[in-house]
Amino acid sequence: MSQTFRQPDILEIARTEGKVMVEDLAERFNVTVQTIRRDLTELANAGKLERVHGGAILPSGVTNIVYEERRRLHEDAKQSIARACAAAIPDDASVFLDIGTTTEAVAQALLDHSNLMVVTNNMNVANILLANPDCEIVVAGGTLRRSDNGLVGNITARTIENFKFDHAILGCSAMDEDGDLLDFDIQEVLVGQTLLKRSREVLLVADHSKFQRNAPVRIGSLQDIDRFFTDRPLPPTLMDRCAGWGTEVSITG
Structure with a gap:
């Protein structure tokens, strides 16, 4: 699965579960943890996720998640x-x-x-x-x-x-x-x-x-x-x- 198609799926998992973990995603998508880390970094840089230890969560801060x-x-x-x-x-x-x-x-x-x-x-x-x-x-x-x-x-x-x-x-x-x-x-x-x-x-x-x-x-x-x-x-x-x-x-x- 290409990175282009994988990242929307990662976002959907985060919306459903509230948090995604690197090792779980690597197993789910049958890719390396390094590949998933790159995905999460790119999603975080785009403001779509917030990196935490071992994974990422939906972003927070001064704006709430859409209702x-x-x-x-x-x-x-x-x-x-x-x-x-x-x-x-x-x-x-x-x-x-x-x-x-x-x-x-x-x-x-x-x-x-x-x-x-x-x-x-x-x-x-x-x-x-x-x-x-x-x-x-x-x-x-x-x-x-x-x-x-x-x-x-x-x-x-x-x-x-x-x-x-x-x-x-x-x-x-x-x-x-x-x-x-x-x-x-x-x-x-x-x-x-x-x-x-x-x-x-x-x-x-x-x-x-x-x-x-x-x-x-x-x-x-x-x-x-x-x-x-x-x-x-x-x-x-x-x-x-x-x-x-x-x-x-x-x-x-």
């Missing part, structure tokens, strides 16, 4: 995280659901719950929950972000300030090694920071790929989270910090 691509990433992990998170939400509760593809999976997993009041700034979540006739849906106003149907900004934050939620379910775009939760949009971060103050219990849903990404704006810390649902163990140092903070980590994978 439809995020939906396809780690779908099985998101589903298992969503089921575990939804199981922790009782009936007869007030819940906030944040923007994100994993929180959308949680909304799907909540369709069998009864007597919920769900407030959301995610139009996709609101549309999913229409299938549950026993769920009151409140859409927080704000500026519509067309890329993902999220509502963000000061109006959204002020709407949230009128509530005290039993449970807030948050996502994040990235997680730093010290436990800081990060995102790309400062207007969305304002909403997340407000939720941390207006919720009795805060639940974070994020798959393992968030451990490998960077983003420029800080939402808060795992120290601010009551329960964290993810699909793989955190680095040992961060697991120890969570234990000290009282943050419960539930690994679904």
Whole structure:
């Protein structure tokens, strides 16, 4: 297979799996590891991948991955995280659901719950929950972000300030090694920071790929989270910090 045809396939694997490894690709394409390293270097130089030790990941930094691509990433992990998170939400509760593809999976997993009041700034979540006739849906106003149907900004934050939620379910775009939760949009971060103050219990849903990404704006810390649902163990140092903070980590994978 020529390099011209191989590189689009490598990109598609990265979009599906979130990360590609040199040795795995060499075996898959029946070429040398040196050939794959050249492919990854060229893709990185073109801004399509970001090199990491032993492979490459989708690029991060100051711009998020396109929303439809995020939906396809780690779908099985998101589903298992969503089921575990939804199981922790009782009936007869007030819940906030944040923007994100994993929180959308949680909304799907909540369709069998009864007597919920769900407030959301995610139009996709609101549309999913229409299938549950026993769920009151409140859409927080704000500026519509067309890329993902999220509502963000000061109006959204002020709407949230009128509530005290039993449970807030948050996502994040990235997680730093010290436990800081990060995102790309400062207007969305304002909403997340407000939720941390207006919720009795805060639940974070994020798959393992968030451990490998960077983003420029800080939402808060795992120290601010009551329960964290993810699909793989955190680095040992961060697991120890969570234990000290009282943050419960539930690994679904």
